[in-house]
Amino acid sequence: MKFTSLHLKNFRNYASLDFRPGGGITVLYGANGSGKTNLLESMHLLSVGRSHRTSVDREMIAQGEDVAFVRAHTQRLDGKHDLEVRLYPLEKPQKRVLIQGKPAERITDMMGHATAVMFAPEDLRIVSDGPAARRRFIDMQLSQIRPSYLKALRRYLSALEKRNALLKHNKARPSDDFNRQLDAWDEQLAGAAVYVVEPRRWFLDELSRHAAAQYAAIAEDANEVFSLRYTGPLATTATPYRDMLTALKRSRAEDARRLFTTFGPHRDDLSLMLAGKDLRAYGSQGQLRSAVLSMKLGELALIENEMGEMPALLLDDVFSELDHQRRNALLKSTQGVQTFITCTDKSDAAGAKADAFYRVVADENGHANLTCDE
Ligand SMILES: Nc1ncnc2c1ncn2[C@@H]1O[C@H](COP(=O)(O)OP(=O)(O)OP(=O)(O)O)[C@@H](O)[C@H]1O
Ligand SMILES: [Mg+2]
Known part of the structure; x- marks a missing residue:
């Protein structure tokens, strides 16, 4: 499964984004607070219907706005998929899903159109927190x-x-x-x-x-x-x-x-x-x-075993923290997998054999933008 396009509107600090990622390894680098994790979070939302870091959907809507859209086109072995999640803070239901442009009957219908696995510093909570985590x-x-x-x-x-x-x-x-x-x-x-x-x-x-x-x-x-x-x-x-x-x-x-x-x-x-x-x-x-x-x-x-294809891999801030051996184990698993790696310095992703580097910058209004390095 690969994301072929990602469109965000009023999602966290993205007023508007149109991103067409490649199928290999993409590095997203930029200063703290620029919007790197927000971008991975939007893909996580599309894959499991919720954020990896909050259970309050409203937090993902850009401040001062009353609706946020996240839409992706994905390519699976069975063809192209078009999935959109809309968040409305003040209405019920707060979350609506569109599949191939049509409203889904149930939120659960969204599963399987975009599949992703996220690995983030917060994941240590699986061990450290209580049973609910x-x-x-x-x-x-x-x-x-x-x-x-x-x-x-x-x-x-x-x-x-x-x-x-x-x-x-x-x-x-x-x-x-x-x-x-x-x-x-x-x-x-x-x-x-x-x-x-x-x-x-x-x-x-x-x-x-x-x-x-x-x-x-x-x-x-x-x-x-x-x-x-x-x-x-x-x-x-x-x-x-x-x-x-x-x-x-x-x-x-x-x-x-x-x-x-x-x-x-x-x-x-x-x-x-x-x-x-x-x-x-x-x-x-x-x-x-x-x-x-x-x-x-x-x-x-x-x-991969169950679905017959690899999900996208979202690596938030974890790459630079790993020692040589663990980093190699991780890199081995990224072969043929669409992978997004975030880091603050471009050099943190050295050794990742990246296909593309995008710089994430927040403008004077705090709105994030991506620019591709040549
Ligand atoms: N609902 C929201 N509306 C507007 N801006 C938001 C919203 N939620 C978060 N932000 C802004 O997004 C930024 C944080 O983005 P993000 O967590 O993606 O940063 P990052 O690039 O991953 O930084 P770091 O390197 O520190 O992990 C902050 O500036 C925060 O103020
Ligand atoms: Mg981050």
Whole structure:
């Protein structure tokens, strides 16, 4: 998959941009705050429907404007695609998608027209932050590979929200019918959970295999075997529906007291293991970086396996930070892949065998522009 054109309107500090990137390695360099990450963020938005650094879509709209457009043409093995995301801060829905110029019925329909993997400094949060960051990582990547997963996840979260609402409502106004209503939601929730847990289990098994191979290629110590382990209340059971239903019934009194659902895949997590030990607790900084890089490279390989072609690779500010060995591992993975590398100095990307260099400059009004080096 390659981006053949990218059009931005009122997106962050881009008032207007018309960019036609090449299919190889493109370096975007420029001063801090010029708009390099913003450009990668727009491609991330097109690929997974959200920013890699904020969950508040409104922040991506240029200040003072009431609508932002991001549109791309992409080339896939199956042909040309045309995808547009529009953000409206004050209207509902705030986000609208157009595919081949026509409004999409559902946001989830946007998956698969533009596929990208981002590697940014923020990714270390996958290791350092709480379980929510790891679930976000799983959900975003899995949605790209299996668009049906996103629908299943939304169905689960919607049932969860309604069950939680019922718990709160009953506290305010106890009803004789409470247990019967809860029975109905328990069944819905357990049914929906199966379609969240099974894809997660598959994805983490596959990703673990690919990431382990990548880690082995960059690790200094061959005994350091890296793996990912899916942890969560239903991670290993062969009967997720039955187990979930039983657990929901068992935790009913507690849920009614705490006013939310305490059991289910919304509390899932992921362990990162190195040589049999928990990386989060025992890993060095270098090992954490290698682990995150391996997960990203593993993801590239997994997407290629599943979709039959490579996604675009978005490397934000990570290239210059890597040591020789890790940088080479990364470069090996960029062969034949449309890659965007951002850095502050052009020389930071030396060795990347770039096909094009673009300088990103913000003008006196703060608006970003790109100029191609000859
Ligand atoms: N919604 C917005 N409207 C207008 N400008 C914005 C908006 N959001 C961010 N900006 C501006 O975009 C700039 C930051 O852009 P970006 O994060 O892409 O910088 P960068 O080139 O990646 O810098 P660095 O090298 O520090 O990572 C800042 O000047 C910020 O004020
Ligand atoms: Mg940046």
